[in-house]
Amino acid sequence: MAKEVDHLLSVTVRLAFVLLFISGVNTQNIVVFQPSFLTTTGPAVSVFLLGNSSDISLNLRTVSPSNTTGSVSSPSCVAEATQWLITREPLGKTAVRIQLRLNHSLRLCGENDTNTDCCPKPLCVLEALQVSACKDGTPQTSLLIQARIHALLVPANSGSDNKTVIPNQVYQPLGSCPCDLTFRVCDVRCCCDKDCSAEDLKLFLSDCLPGPFGGHVSPAPDYQCSVQASVNSPDWFPFLCVHSPPENNPYLGLFYQGHTIASDPGPSFQMPVLSAPVPVNGYIQGSPIFTLSEEYFTIPQKALGRCVNNAPVAFLKNFKVECVSLLHSCPTESPLLTLPAELSIKVKNGQGGDVMVDVVDEVVTDLSPFISIEDTAASTDERMICENVTLVLDYKFYWEGNGISGVIVTRTVGTISFDESVALTTRYSAVFLNGEFMGEPNSGNPGYQVGRPVIAGIEDTSENNTGLIQKTSINLWKPVTDGLCSAAEKKPVLFGENSTSGCLLPVSRQNLTECNLLRETVTALQDALTAATFVAKVGNPDLSALTDWVNISFLRLNSSTTTEDGGSACSGIPSYQHIHVWSLVTSMVDGIPQREIRALEVRYGLSTWALDCGGGAVSSCVDPEETQLFSITSSVTFIDIPINTGPPKTRFQINFTEYDCSRNDVCWPELAFPVTRYYTGEPYSQSLAKGIILVFFFIAASILGTPWRQIRQVWNSAVL
Numbered sequence: 001m002a003k004e005v006d007h008l009l010s011v012t013v014r015l016a017f018v019l020l021f022i023s024g025v026n027t028q029n030i031v032v033f034q035p036s037f038l039t040t041t042g043p044a045v046s047v048f049l050l051g052n053s054s055d056i057s058l059n060l061r062t063v064s065p066s067n068t069t070g071s072v073s074s075p076s077c078v079a080e081a082t083q084w085l086i087t088r089e090p091l092g093k094t095a096v097r098i099q100l101r102l103n104h105s106l107r108l109c110g111e112n113d114t115n116t117d118c119c120p121k122p123l124c125v126l127e128a129l130q131v132s133a134c135k136d137g138t139p140q141t142s143l144l145i146q147a148r149i150h151a152l153l154v155p156a157n158s159g160s161d162n163k164t165v166i167p168n169q170v171y172q173p174l175g176s177c178p179c180d181l182t183f184r185v186c187d188v189r190c191c192c193d194k195d196c197s198a199e200d201l202k203l204f205l206s207d208c209l210p211g212p213f214g215g216h217v218s219p220a221p222d223y224q225c226s227v228q229a230s231v232n233s234p235d236w237f238p239f240l241c242v243h244s245p246p247e248n249n250p251y252l253g254l255f256y257q258g259h260t261i262a263s264d265p266g267p268s269f270q271m272p273v274l275s276a277p278v279p280v281n282g283y284i285q286g287s288p289i290f291t292l293s294e295e296y297f298t299i300p301q302k303a304l305g306r307c308v309n310n311a312p313v314a315f316l317k318n319f320k321v322e323c324v325s326l327l328h329s330c331p332t333e334s335p336l337l338t339l340p341a342e343l344s345i346k347v348k349n350g351q352g353g354d355v356m357v358d359v360v361d362e363v364v365t366d367l368s369p370f371i372s373i374e375d376t377a378a379s380t381d382e383r384m385i386c387e388n389v390t391l392v393l394d395y396k397f398y399w400e401g402n403g404i405s406g407v408i409v410t411r412t413v414g415t416i417s418f419d420e421s422v423a424l425t426t427r428y429s430a431v432f433l434n435g436e437f438m439g440e441p442n443s444g445n446p447g448y449q450v451g452r453p454v455i456a457g458i459e460d461t462s463e464n465n466t467g468l469i470q471k472t473s474i475n476l477w478k479p480v481t482d483g484l485c486s487a488a489e490k491k492p493v494l495f496g497e498n499s500t501s502g503c504l505l506p507v508s509r510q511n512l513t514e515c516n517l518l519r520e521t522v523t524a525l526q527d528a529l530t531a532a533t534f535v536a537k538v539g540n541p542d543l544s545a546l547t548d549w550v551n552i553s554f555l556r557l558n559s560s561t562t563t564e565d566g567g568s569a570c571s572g573i574p575s576y577q578h579i580h581v582w583s584l585v586t587s588m589v590d591g592i593p594q595r596e597i598r599a600l601e602v603r604y605g606l607s608t609w610a611l612d613c614g615g616g617a618v619s620s621c622v623d624p625e626e627t628q629l630f631s632i633t634s635s636v637t638f639i640d641i642p643i644n645t646g647p648p649k650t651r652f653q654i655n656f657t658e659y660d661c662s663r664n665d666v667c668w669p670e671l672a673f674p675v676t677r678y679y680t681g682e683p684y685s686q687s688l689a690k691g692i693i694l695v696f697f698f699i700a701a702s703i704l705g706t707p708w709r710q711i712r713q714v715w716n717s718a719v720l
Contacts, residue, residue, distance in 0.1 A: 031056055031133055033098075033143040040147050043102035047143060049088075049133060053096045056133045056140065060086050060100070063130045063144075075132040075139035084129065098131065100145070108151040108199055119151035122203060177215045191215065282402035283315040283350035289397075289404070292346040292354050299395060300335050300428045309335055313430055315350075316399065320429040324372070328421050330386035336426065338390045343409055351403040358407065364391060364414045371416065372423045383417045395430040443495060444539025447586060447594025450496035454581070454597070455541060456532030457549055468543045474579065474600075475529045476634045477501040485525055485632060493579065493636050495539075495595070500635040506627035509611060515570035518609075522632060526577045526604065529634055530554075535600045553601040568621070569610035576605030579636040585643060598641060 031051030038045065049056070061080035063072045083104045089097040102125065109118035119125075131143040179190035186196035191208035192215030208214055220227050225241035283289065289297040289312070300323055301311035307323035331337045340361065346354045364370075370391050392412035398405045416422065443452035457469035475490035476499055485503035493499070505525075511518050534549040541548035556574075582599040609630050613621040673679055675691035 030140070032141050033131070033133070035143075036141075037144045038146070040145060041149055043104075043106065043149060045100040045145060047098045047131075048091075049096040049098055051094055053094075053133070055135050057135070058086055058088065058098065059132045059134055060084060061130055061132075063128050065128070072128065072130065072144065075130065075142035077132055077134035077137050077139055082129070083125075086131070098143075100129070100131070102147075102149070106149065106152045108197075110197065110199060122151050123148070124151040125149040178213050179209050179215065189214075281350070281352070283399075283404070284402065285314075285316040287315050288312040289315055290348045292348060297345075297347055299393065299430055300426075313395075315404075316432050318429075318431045320427070323426050323428065325424050325426065326421055327386075327416075327418065327424055330384065331389060334390075335393065335428075336390055336424070337388070338393075338411065340411070343393075343411060347404065347407055349404045351401075355404055355406055357409055360408060360410045362392075362410060362412045364412050367391075367414055367416060370414070370425050371418075372425060383419055385415065385417045387415045388413045389416050389424070390426065391424075392427045393429075394427075397430065397432045399432050399434060442540040443536075444594070446538045446540055446589075447596055448495040448539045448583070449592070449595075450494075452495050452539060453492040454495050455536035455539070456530075456552070457534040457536065457541075457543075458532050459534075469534060469541075469546075469549060471543070472532045474532060474535070474636075476636060477503045477529070477632070479503045484629075490529065493581075495581075495583075496638050498635075498637050500633065502631050502633035504629040505632055507609060507630050508625055508627045509568060509621065510624040512568050512570050512609065512611065515572075518570050519573055523574050525632060526574055526634070529577065530579070530602050535597055537596050537598070538594075550597060550599060553599070555601065555603045569608055571608040572606050573609050573630075574604040575607045575609070575630065575632050577634045578603045578605065579634075581636065581638045582641055583638060584641040 031049060031053055034048045034050055038047070057077075059077050059079040060082055061076065061078070062082055065072055083102060085101050085103050087099045087101070089099070091097055104125070105117045105119070106124055107118045108122065108124075109115075109120050125147050126149075127147050129145040129147060131145070132139045133141050133143075177190065177192035177194075179187055180193045180195070181187055181190075182195075184195055186200045187193050189204045189207055189209050190196070191201060191205065223240075223242045225238070225243050291297050296310075296312040298310040299313050300307055300309050300321070301319060302308070302321045302323070303311060307321065325336065327336075334342065340359045343359045344357050346356055349355050390411060391414050392410070394410040394412075396408045396410075398407070416424065443449065443455055448454070454474050456472045456474045458472055460468055460470055473492040475492055477485075478489040478491040478501060480487060480489055483504045485505050488503040491501070505522070507518070530552065533552055535552055537548050537550055580599075580601045580603065581597060583595045583597050585593045586596045587594045611621050611628055672691075674681075674687050677684055679687055681687075
């Protein structure tokens with residue numbers, strides 16, 4: 001990272017210097033090379049000629065330093081024949097890019113090579129070049145280049161076969177030259193590389209890579225009579241060594257029989273050719289839906305943030321997208337201009353039959369949800385009117401088992417008018433229904449998985465109360481276009497992902513005189529995000545079992561709290577809503593932790609809203625209808641509950657830490673640990689035998705030591 005910062009700083013300084021110099025030379029009408037001296041090790045060089053270069057000619061010649069002074073001769077306007085080509089590219093009125101390219105091959109010449117376009121020595125080019133910028137035959141400035149270029153190690157044979165022949169590994173191991181890392185190029189110090197010519201090997205023959213990596217993959221075994229030298233071999237080695245041919249090597253048995261394989265094609269930047277769709281007998285979740293003509297059934301969808309008009313529809317995958325199009329004229333093709341006959345096609349049902357798509361037409365007159373930018377300055381006669389523009393396509397797929405029983409599309413059309421252009425928002429959706437119920441995926445099985453929506457629920461209060469909990473979601477703000485709360489959407493809370501979002505609410509001075517109404521409005525907006533009363537503990541809750549659900553706790557503003565409101569300010573505005581989710585890892589399924597929600601709490605943060613009249617923005621403070629934007633924020637935080645699997649400590653363990661092995665260097669309870677079966681440092685029989693020997697020595701030391709001698713003396717004195 002430090003190198004990248006240094007490089008960026010160096011480039012910035014050079015660019016600033018070039019710009020500063022351009023400004024200087026532009027006023028003085030002089031030219032100069034930037035840089036004026038450089039060293040190159042490659043066949044191409046680029047420099048800049050700064051100044052008024054309209055009548056400047058470039059002359060190139062080779063120079064050599066003086067033997068006495070070490071300096072080169074003065075610039076000359078007489079050109080000489082060199083092995084370099086010089087080109088110029090104007091970059092503006094006062095800058096020209098000068099490029100020099102070597103007109104000579106860098107291939108190393110062979111022994112009997114008659115082609116002169118090659119390098120006779122590894123150091124191919126070693127010369128000094130002088131580029132002179134002349135005007136009317138007089139040198140104005142010069143550039144000195146020191147070229148030191150080595151020859152390239154290219155393979156002797158280019159090769160044209162696209163197949164790789166693997167030798168028979170019974171007699172030759174696979175990968176006999178592991179250091180051959182580059183295809184058809186000589187690798188330096190890899191003496192077993194077949195791409196290296198004899199001239200290449202002379203450069204590093206004395207520094208070949210040793211060991212198996214250098215090609216010695218089948219060393220002779222130690223028992224071969226030819227391996228042991230007479231100096232290092234033991235006396236008995238000539239009687240026990242084995243005379244075996246090199247082909248009978250134990251390393252060769254580690255490889256399989258060779259065969260011929262075709263090489264894989266290299267990467268390509270061309271667009272891949274899509275394969276033809278392969279229909280299936282029965283649909284499964286995620287498989288594409290096909291029409292009767294063996295083509296993909298497509299609906300406009302979003303991919304990588306952009307709308308794709310011909311995106312295949314996946315079975316049991318619900319979606320709802322919005323696409324914004326900038327129209328300069330009336331649409332003439334799908335999907336903005338559709339006919340009922342084009343939508344009413346036959347779709348394969350996945351069970352050997354087909355179903356017809358039923359089209360239901362609706363006409364909308366209120367175009368405000370669809371037109372976001374419209375120019376109304378021109379008169380009505382000059383406006384362009386487009387009729388029957390398709391604004392919404394809502395598909396309903398009815399499925400049963402692995403098949404589709406029916407498809408209904410609701411096409412919403414309208415008439416739009418505009419002058420030069422208009423931004424049109426169209427909506428497309430697809431929902432799969434099993435009977436009248438929409439198939440909703442779970443958020444885990446059984447526990448929540450990170451990135452899946454948090455499942456919420458509300459009580460069924462309908463007339464035919466079934467006792468089931470209706471699924472819903474806990475949402476956050478999702479602002480779009482101008483960021484206003486009136487146009488903002490909602491996005492579900494995803495498990496394990498902390499997030500913060502919000503929207504803007506326009507408030508005028510008149511609104512600040514009705515603080516109670518303003519508080520109720522903001523509260524209603526925030527309550528719409530969390531309309532649920534329960535949250536599911538697990539990712540696949542039972543809708544009829546309350547044990548799978550947890551009540552949501554709401555910490556609201558205490559009604560007894562008094563709020564002080566002024567003439568142009570309102571306090572106690574619940575502009576901030578924060579959701580706390582406590583979760584716990586309860587189990588593991590196939591190595592995946594299963595998380596369970598234990599509690600969910602919704603808190604509201606209060607703030608004071610007042611108009612900002614500073615900085616010259618006094619219109620909203622004077623005009624009671626002028627508005628200012630205030631932010632309403634929502635956020636969610638997930639908190640992991642730590643797992644404490646150990647039993648609670650007793651009072652003795654808390655007070656007396658002398659026998660606690662985790663807090664002391666000496667652990668008396670584990671004094672006999674080496675002789676127990678929990679010790680795995682060595683076999684149990686050995687540790688037991690060593691323990692018995694230690695006990696024997698302890699007893700012997702006790703009997704023969706000073707304590708036993710004192711006991712005997714006391715015993716003898718008592719007897720006497």
